[in-house]
Amino acid sequence: xxxxxxxxxxxxxxxxxxxxxxxxxxxxxxxxxxxxxxxxxxxxxxxxxxxxxxxxxxxxxxxxxxxxxxxxxxxxxxxxxxxxxxxxxxxxxxxxxxxxxxxxxxxxxxxxxxxxxxxxxxxxxxxxxxxxxxxxxxxxxxxxxxxxxxxxxxxxxxxxxxxxxxxxxxxxxxxxxxxxxxxxxxxxxxxxxxxxxxxxxxxxxxxxxxxxxxxxxxxxxxxxxxxxxxxxxxxxxxxxxxxxxxxxxxxxxxxxxxxxxxxxxxxxxxxxxxxxxxxxxxxxxxxxxxxxxxxxxxxxxxxxxxxxxxxxxxxxxxxxxxxxxxxxxxxxxxxxxxxxxxxxxxxxxxxxxxxxxxxxxxxxxxxxxxxxxxxxxxxxxxxxxxxxxxxxxxxxxxxxxxxxxxxxxxxxxxxxxxxxxxxxxxxxxxxxxxxxxxxxxxxxxxxxxxxxxxxxxxxxxxxxxxxxxxxxxxxxxxxxxxxxxxxxxxxxxxxxxx
Amino acid sequence: xxxxxxxxxxxxxxxxxxxxxxxxxxxxxxxxxxxxxxxxxxxxxxxxxxxxxxxxxxxxxxxxxxxxxxxxxxxxxxxxxxxxxxxxxxxxxxxxxxxxxxxxxxxxxxxxxxxxxxxxxxxxxxxxxxxxxxxxxxxxxxxxxxxxxxxxxxxxxxxxxxxxxxxxxxxxxxxxxxxxxxxxxxxxxxxxxxxxxxxxxxxxxxxxxxxxxxxxxxxxxxxxxxxxxxxxxxxxxxxxxxxxxxxxxxxxxxxxxxxxxxxxxxxxxxxxxxxxxxxxxxxxxxxxxxxxxxxxxxxxxxxxxxxxxxxxxxxxxxxxxxxxxxxxxxxxxxxxxxxxxxxxxxxxxxxxxxxxxxxxxxxxxxxxxxxxxxxxxxxxxxxxxxxxxxxxxxxxx
Numbered sequence: 001x002x003x004x005x006x007x008x009x010x011x012x013x014x015x016x017x018x019x020x021x022x023x024x025x026x027x028x029x030x031x032x033x034x035x036x037x038x039x040x041x042x043x044x045x046x047x048x049x050x051x052x053x054x055x056x057x058x059x060x061x062x063x064x065x066x067x068x069x070x071x072x073x074x075x076x077x078x079x080x081x082x083x084x085x086x087x088x089x090x091x092x093x094x095x096x097x098x099x100x101x102x103x104x105x106x107x108x109x110x111x112x113x114x115x116x117x118x119x120x121x122x123x124x125x126x127x128x129x130x131x132x133x134x135x136x137x138x139x140x141x142x143x144x145x146x147x148x149x150x151x152x153x154x155x156x157x158x159x160x161x162x163x164x165x166x167x168x169x170x171x172x173x174x175x176x177x178x179x180x181x182x183x184x185x186x187x188x189x190x191x192x193x194x195x196x197x198x199x200x201x202x203x204x205x206x207x208x209x210x211x212x213x214x215x216x217x218x219x220x221x222x223x224x225x226x227x228x229x230x231x232x233x234x235x236x237x238x239x240x241x242x243x244x245x246x247x248x249x250x251x252x253x254x255x256x257x258x259x260x261x262x263x264x265x266x267x268x269x270x271x272x273x274x275x276x277x278x279x280x281x282x283x284x285x286x287x288x289x290x291x292x293x294x295x296x297x298x299x300x301x302x303x304x305x306x307x308x309x310x311x312x313x314x315x316x317x318x319x320x321x322x323x324x325x326x327x328x329x330x331x332x333x334x335x336x337x338x339x340x341x342x343x344x345x346x347x348x349x350x351x352x353x354x355x356x357x358x359x360x361x362x363x364x365x366x367x368x369x370x371x372x373x374x375x376x377x378x379x380x381x382x383x384x385x386x387x388x389x390x391x392x393x394x395x396x397x398x399x400x401x402x403x404x405x406x407x408x409x410x411x412x413x414x415x416x417x418x419x420x421x422x423x424x425x426x427x428x429x430x431x432x433x434x435x436x437x438x439x440x441x442x443x444x445x446x447x448x449x450x451x452x453x454x455x456x457x458x459x460x461x462x463x464x465x466x467x468x469x470x471x472x473x474x475x476x477x478x479x480x481x482x483x484x485x486x487x488x489x490x491x492x493x494x495x496x497x498x
Numbered sequence: 499x500x501x502x503x504x505x506x507x508x509x510x511x512x513x514x515x516x517x518x519x520x521x522x523x524x525x526x527x528x529x530x531x532x533x534x535x536x537x538x539x540x541x542x543x544x545x546x547x548x549x550x551x552x553x554x555x556x557x558x559x560x561x562x563x564x565x566x567x568x569x570x571x572x573x574x575x576x577x578x579x580x581x582x583x584x585x586x587x588x589x590x591x592x593x594x595x596x597x598x599x600x601x602x603x604x605x606x607x608x609x610x611x612x613x614x615x616x617x618x619x620x621x622x623x624x625x626x627x628x629x630x631x632x633x634x635x636x637x638x639x640x641x642x643x644x645x646x647x648x649x650x651x652x653x654x655x656x657x658x659x660x661x662x663x664x665x666x667x668x669x670x671x672x673x674x675x676x677x678x679x680x681x682x683x684x685x686x687x688x689x690x691x692x693x694x695x696x697x698x699x700x701x702x703x704x705x706x707x708x709x710x711x712x713x714x715x716x717x718x719x720x721x722x723x724x725x726x727x728x729x730x731x732x733x734x735x736x737x738x739x740x741x742x743x744x745x746x747x748x749x750x751x752x753x754x755x756x757x758x759x760x761x762x763x764x765x766x767x768x769x770x771x772x773x774x775x776x777x778x779x780x781x782x783x784x785x786x787x788x789x790x791x792x793x794x795x796x797x798x799x800x801x802x803x804x805x806x807x808x809x810x811x812x813x814x815x816x817x818x819x820x821x822x823x824x825x826x827x828x829x830x831x832x833x834x835x836x837x838x839x840x841x842x843x844x845x846x847x848x849x850x851x852x853x854x855x856x857x858x859x860x861x862x863x864x865x866x867x868x869x870x871x872x873x874x875x876x877x878x879x880x881x882x883x884x885x886x887x888x889x890x891x892x893x894x895x
Binding site for chain 2: 342343344346347348349350352353354356357360361374375376377378380384385405406407408409410411412413414415420422424426430431432433434435436447458459466467468
């Protein structure tokens with residue numbers, strides 16, 4: 001049985017109310033809100049956050065490949081996926097590559113993963129949707145990350161699937177609907193009705209072929225997610241589904257927005273999270289063609305945390321800061337240039353130094369002295385307790401919660417979004433790191449508050465994106481730290497050695 | 499294995515110190531020439547009589563050539579040293595050891611920093627290539643962590659501590675107002691300091707040291723030779739230095755209310771000098787008041803106040819100009835700014851004036867009964883710093 005082993009969505013903490021745009025620009029930006037990536041987030045960091053959740057829920061599965069999809073990549077020429085590969089601490093034998101920069105990447109990567117013979121394939125997606133002030137992508141877009149771990153159920157390795165793949169189909173035909181040159185902020189589009197009709201035709205074509213491939217009749221379906229940049233394109237199909245008693249789930253348009261390359265897997269995650277064991281579900285993704293995927297949800301799905309990934313998409317809808325100013329949003333996206341602090345900008349990181357400390361910088365792995373147990377963040381060769389040399393083991397800390405011992409707010413330090421909120425964080429079970437906080441308002445920080453680590457983009461210098469970890473408040477009940485699969489594996493290895 | 503010190507083996511026979519300010523019209527070379535010229539005149543020696551030189555500068559130049567070239571020294575050894583904000587004291591420490599060893603008869607220590615050419619406020623470290631994971635907080639931000647931790651540990655209302663910190667700044671401003679070499683010469687009331695907006699934690703810009711250019715220098719000889727040059731030499735009683743191992747950043751035991759490196763350097767210095775009660779034996783101390791919480795905590799680290807009591811001693815005026823133990827009688831970093839390479843020698847210059855009874859009348863303290871002064875530097879951040887403590891005396895024994 002092949003299908004989805006785990007799935008997770010990541011919604012950033014911030015929401016922009018559409019009427020905040022209306023108030024500034026005059027013309028209506030519509031109702032509801034959109035999700036907004038913080039100034040230190042990008043397509044990669046959001047994909048990593050989702051990927052950590054998906055892997056955390058599937059401790060015994062080992063992906064052989066990682067495919068990353070976005071329309072807002074950090075790099076051209078350089079592969080982005082290898083950064084996620086490092087942050088997720090995947091092994092060197094795992095291929096990591098970008099699945100193109102178009103909106104259809106996620107569907108292609110999902111299809112490829114479902115048709116692969118690899119025991120497991122991780123598909124990561126993330127997107128930051130923006131454009132000039134007042135643009136469709138600003139109003140109707142949203143920012144998110146999503147991850148699915150695809151693979152085969154195996155009793156031997158203890159891997160189960162939460163949704164069994166039943167079949168699917170694709171339909172492709174070149175037509176010009178929406179386009180953007182690399183490096184441009186603005187996405188242009190042809191007349192709406194042209195794209196809507198083309199997508200409508202392609203969706204119908206893929207749908208019929210998919211049903212046939214899966215051996216399904218329409219009335220066997222329970223829930224469907226329809227995903228695409230043209231919401232009206234699938235109106236005819238939605239009507240047909242509705243008439244047949246098939247539920248079309250909420251597209252998140254009013255609460256999150258269309259999250260581009262993240263949306264197909266975000267919706268697939270949401271779909272699975274809303275489903276009960278035995279239900280048949282479908283994802284229809286329209287992006288320069290149409291791709292449909294049919295699944296049967298297995299009894300591995302249970303309770304509130306449908307995907308077993310800890311935090312559901314629904315959890316994150318409620319757990320957000322809804323008061324982001326439009327001016328802040330514009331500044332974060334670089335649409336509104338603001339005066340930076342009069343401090344030297346950060347120097348670019350050294351590629352060689354970063355590579356030497358790969359596990360620290362990207363994986364947040366410290367070291368632990370065998371004799372004293374003293375935790376060292378960053379990792380050290382000589383213990384500050386006892387002074388032993390080279391007697392340390394790796395200490396993966398990304399999934400360990402911490403407590404704020406003391407903190408400060410620094411208005412003078414350089415930051416892409418001052419002030420810097422900074423805290424001395426003491427990790428549960430030992431270890432301390434003075435580190436920047438994120439996704440928090442200065443007034444809300446207290447000594448003793450619980451924080452968790454998150455992978456962020458600290459700054460960019462010489463076009464080099466500098467990634468490292470920050471701490472953010474633990475919010476909601478679903479956010480209890482989950483141990484990553486590598487921790488488990490290392491513990492296993494350690495037990496075997498002992 | 500022991501720190502023996504070189505008590506009474508070496509003496510300072512001449513010193514000079516430029517005005518500390520925004521020297522837009524003075525280069526690093528100019529500042530070095532001015533400070534060295536004044537210092538040689540003070541000692542009554544010629545440039546060529548100095549056998550060896552140590553130059554302290556953190557960022558204004560590299561190698562001994564930075565000093566040898568502007569002074570046109572002829573075939574002399576010049577060593578450039580750097581040790582964070584203790585750089586100036588470190589240059590002096592090396593010069594003293596060189597003379598004590600017998601290697602040279604006359605040595606000079608010079609400190610300089612040209613901070614104001616960067617185009618930015620504050621001190622700016624030159625970038626060493628890294629993996630990009632380093633903290634980006636300012637020094638003000640890092641030291642601002644001390645105030646809430648101290649208030650919490652000793653149960654002090656943060657508003658009360660805010661006033662105590664302002665009192666430290668106000669005292670140093672008051673002393674600096676009496677010093678023609680100081681960058682800031684305006685008295686500041688506690689109320690006006692408390693009214694300033696916070697920039698880092700509870701600290702306002704008036705809790706931070708100023709930023710200035712400056713240079714200072716000293717000539718050292720063997721103690722036995724000192725009276726050939728001056729009838730009021732200043733004897734080296736102790737030179738202590740600790741480079742911390744940074745464990746405070748990683749060790750949850752560290753609580754941000756004390757600086758271990760400073761405490762250790764102080765203890766070593768007192769042992770070298772034979773001091774058992776610094777509060778009553780010292781006539782004065784120049785300490786590294788980079789931020790007001792730093793000076794507060796140093797009163798405890800250096801043994802002037804019991805743990806948790808410094809804030810009360812500050813409030814009682816113990817460290818005022820004519821208090822029990824005057825601290826930063828020249829105005830401190832608060833009034834002088836902090837040209838990194840020069841600050842340690844600037845502190846010693848104040849001790850030189852006070853112990854020789856040559857300070858201007860309005861800030862001269864009584865050194866008849868107590869003839870010992872202390873200088874202290876730290877560099878780095880809480881939990882991760884270097885510290886220097888020197889003790890100086892106006893008589894042998």
